Amino acid sequence: MPPASRTLSDAELAAFKERLCDVAEAMFAQAGAAHVSMRQIAAALGVSPMTPYRYFAGREEILAAVRIRGFERFAGLLEAAHAGTPGSAAAKAAAAGRAYVDFALANANTYRLMFDTHQQGDSADTPLGRAVARARATLSVYGDGLIAAGTPEAEARAMELLIWSTLHGAVTLELAGTTPPGSARETLRLLARLG
Known part of the structure; x- marks a missing residue:
């Protein structure tokens, strides 16, 4: 994830959302969507626990x-x-x-x-x-x-x-x-x- 101190381009935002969805998809399929938390998704991405909330309101939206x-x-x-x-x-x-x-x-x-x-x-x-x-x-x-x-x-x-x-x-x-x-x-x- 690029540093938060600079504004991300539309392409960077889209790429991160795609990466987040890829990671979440694999986790949902393996454990079931109800058993995957936003914190777990963030950890798998190597970002702070709040980062996914910048892109999605919650797990259901992902x-x-x-x-x-x-x-x-x-x-x-x-x-x-x-x-x-x-x-x-x-x-x-x-x-x-x-x-x-x-x-x-x-x-x-x-x-x-x-x-x-x-x-x-x-x-x-x-x-x-x-x-x-x-x-x-x-x-x-x-x-x-x-x-x-x-x-x-x-x-x-x-x-x-x-x-x-x-x-x-x-x-x-x-x-x-x-x-x-x-x-x-x-x-x-x-x-x-x-x-």
């Missing part, structure tokens, strides 16, 4: 920032996979499914914090709520494809939830070590055969 970053990266990858895949709605949905599994397996801590944690702002018109909504919208590509092909909306959305639940379950089981490596991708391959 957790929200970590989750926002995760949802934004996740949604961006799914959107890019869907938009960058030529062909049918099924091919686009399969590409988004691959991006989903790839993100979850490569970012296990982030994925767990995104989907296993709920905060007051998850469904509000807040930065966190908007990030959650964007990510959820990226998960609707399968249902959108079914609707475009003539499936009634209620049935399409039910199928969409079934696919998401199955994929989330497969990823969660693999991340927990309950199923062997590659299980989530195999589940995705089987789901693609259904569509």
Whole structure:
């Protein structure tokens, strides 16, 4: 952390907030967010106990920032996979499914914090709520494809939830070590055969 006696540039402020979020994310994932204090985060960063409060009001705000970053990266990858895949709605949905599994397996801590944690702002018109909504919208590509092909909306959305639940379950089981490596991708391959 640069000395407090000088004014930090916007880039330095942003870099420190990112570093703080990186450290907090790892600590939250390891111990659970409720078991990590601001003092512990400060100690891990090698700064005074009050320094994190210059950037965030408290632990919940840091957790929200970590989750926002995760949802934004996740949604961006799914959107890019869907938009960058030529062909049918099924091919686009399969590409988004691959991006989903790839993100979850490569970012296990982030994925767990995104989907296993709920905060007051998850469904509000807040930065966190908007990030959650964007990510959820990226998960609707399968249902959108079914609707475009003539499936009634209620049935399409039910199928969409079934696919998401199955994929989330497969990823969660693999991340927990309950199923062997590659299980989530195999589940995705089987789901693609259904569509």
